[in-house]
Amino acid sequence: MAEIDVIVDSKSEHGVRDPHASSASPNTELVVDVCSACAYGDLEKLRGFVERDGQSVSTPDRNGYYAIQWAALNNFPNVVLYVIEHGGDVNASDHRKQTALHWAAVNGSIPVADVLLQNGAQVEAVDISGYRAVHVAAQYGQTSFLNRIIAKYGADHDATDNDGRSPLHWAAYKGYTDVIRLLLFRNAYQGKQDGNGCTPLHWAALSGNLEGCTVLVHAGNKRELVVKDRNGFTPANLAANRGYRHVAYILSNAGKTRGNFCKGRMFAGTVGYAPILLLLIIILVILFINSIMLGPGFPEATTVVLLWGWIGVSLALSSLIMFYRCSR
CATH class of the missing domain: 1.20.58 (Methane Monooxygenase Hydroxylase; Chain G, domain 1)
Known part of the structure; x- marks a missing residue:
């Protein structure tokens, strides 16, 4: 399973500011154009490049990334708004068809998402892998961001990528239990099978995500415990094959216990003491x-x-x- 490719390391053209770091001004030698000013959130330098030097906010850097994407990734809503007001395309996409909203989802930049979506950004924009912002948020465990774009902007929480995987598949695989709970609260379909016939429970088992498996099993039904992928494996089989014995044991016995385990009734046999x-x-x-x-x-x-x-x-x-x- 390939993750979205928007993480830029320290060897990239501009570098990426740690969203949890202080907002101290960057080394002035690093801010040399519009894109680098946006990457570091240096609004004063950005104004100089645009208003004094006549540089365009719509021209990508040599890697094909746009200024608005850099500002979105590093959570600079004021910079994003400035770029938009000076002609920047809110839906500009790079070579992977990723937009600024995709980049904002990586770090869960809610203020940036509000600026983008209130200025015409497409909440269902799809990149070459079929990822939308909801997929990216699920991949990176950005629960608040995901809830924001679903609740306020109507993002489709059950949308599938090119491999047939929904945000719930990704959250289950990555082990983000809060995202799983949010999506289940939003009535995401947990019986959805991807191109390989895998449900979210398959992917939770594949990654050894015990807590995620428990949440999915309690919220689902017994049928999901015995669904087989294209290779004929159930979630318990996948967990056992990966060496996650405890997860395999839980899944294997969930359907055998007395009472309705999956619905969590008061006196079901699996509620213990x-x-x-x-x-x-x-x-x-x-x-x-x-x-x-x-x-x-x-x-x-x-x-x-x-x-x-x-x-x-x-x-x-x-x-x-x-x-x-x-x-x-």
């Missing part, structure tokens, strides 16, 4: 009420003791209700 804990709490509450609250000496207690006693009973009953709701 939850029913016992619930029963124990109920017994203790009953004993407390019968032995203390209804005891012969309790009516003689002070008002404060009576008050705290009934508060304790009320909290215990509230806890039982919340315990039941959480278990469902």
